[in-house]
Amino acid sequence: MTTASTFAAPRPSTRLHPVADVFLALVLLAADAVAALIACLWGLDAAGFEFFGSDGNSTVSFTTAGVYLSVVGLLVLATAFLAGRGRAYVTAVLQAAAGAVLLLTAGFGLSEQYREDHPPVPEPGYSGPQSQCLSGGDTSECNGS
DSSP states (O other): OOOOOOOOOOOOOOSOOHHHHHHHHHHHHHHHHHHHHHHHHHHHHHHTOOSSSOSOGGGOOOHHHHHHHHHHHHHHHHHHHHHHHTTOHHHHHHHHHHHHHHHHHHHHHHHHHHHHHSOOOOOOOBOOSSOBBSSSOOGGGBTTO
């Protein structure tokens, strides 16, 4: 009795050469840095920031720049996913790290801007052991007086 061998031929490796993987990772990291810089500058310009002007930039909100930086971070994470699917593991890991850093930076910046835009409400003043003054004004505005 003869049995035919049905072994499949080995598939050629579709993984990127390690040197090419590292080179691709470095090129993409440089492109990510340029894209993040352009996004931040574009966001600051959209918010009305004057780069070479007066010192009147204290009222400029950095929310737009933070949102633009978040978009770039999401695009970098998408690139990391695609690199992982293409079995370029060094590129995928470095892109994921860069995307996480961009998203964390944007999130921290947006939370600081929110905290600056919405300061905490001051607590009412204290005017004695029996009454609480609500506005810090005269005694006619205080409870129990």
